[in-house]
Amino acid sequence: xxxxxxxxxxxxxxxxxxxxxxxxxxxxxxxxxxxxxxxxxxxxxxxxxxxxxxxxxxxxxxxxxxxxxxxxxxxxxxxxxxxxxxxxxxxxxxxxxxxxxxxxxxxxxxxxxxxxxxxxxxx
Numbered sequence: 001x002x003x004x005x006x007x008x009x010x011x012x013x014x015x016x017x018x019x020x021x022x023x024x025x026x027x028x029x030x031x032x033x034x035x036x037x038x039x040x041x042x043x044x045x046x047x048x049x050x051x052x053x054x055x056x057x058x059x060x061x062x063x064x065x066x067x068x069x070x071x072x073x074x075x076x077x078x079x080x081x082x083x084x085x086x087x088x089x090x091x092x093x094x095x096x097x098x099x100x101x102x103x104x105x106x107x108x109x110x111x112x113x114x115x116x117x118x119x120x121x122x123x
Contacts, residue, residue, distance in 0.1 A: 002026035002112045004095050009117030012085055020080040020117060022095030032098040033078040034110060035069065037091035037119075044094070046105025048080060058103045063089075085121045092116040 008020040022033060030052040038044040048069040049058045057069050068081040078095060096110040 002097065004097060004112055004114035006093060006095055006114045006117040009093060009119045011120045011122065013123050014086060014121055016085050016121070017081070017083045018085065018119060020082065020093055020095075020119075022078040022080075022114060024076045024078070024097065027097065028073075028076070030101055032101055032103045033071065034096050034098060034103070034105065035078075035080045036094045036096060036107070037089075038094070038116075039088075039091040042091075044107065046107070047093070049098070049103035049105055050078060051103050052101030056103065058105060060105060082119070085119075087121045090119060090121050092118050 003025045005023045012018055032049055032051050034049040035047045036044050037047050047060050047063055050069045050071050054071045066084045071078045094116045095114045097112040099109045099111050
C-alpha cells in the first residue's frame, strides 16, 4: 500500500526556517517526488520536485534560492528545507509521488498524495 506522510510543519516567524519530511512507503523511491502547497482560497501549486535519481531538482520561482529539496533513498524520505520564510509561504504543504522518474511542477501524473502539513509564517 502506497503511503506518503508529511511532517515538520508548524508556526514560524518571518525569516525563520522549517524542514519538512515526506516519509514514503509501499514503493521504492525511483519515482520523482514533488512538494506542493495550497493556501486558503488558492489553487494548489507546485513548489519543488526532485527526480528519481535525485540528480535534478526544480523549484517554483517564488521559492528559488530559499527552499532546498533533497532525498534519502535509504530512508525512503524526501525533505524540503525552507529558509527565509515569508508570510506568503503560509499554506498546507503536500508531497506527492509522480508516475515517472522525471519532474514537473504541474499536478499532472502525480498519483499519490500525502495528507498535508500546515506551515504558518507569522509574527
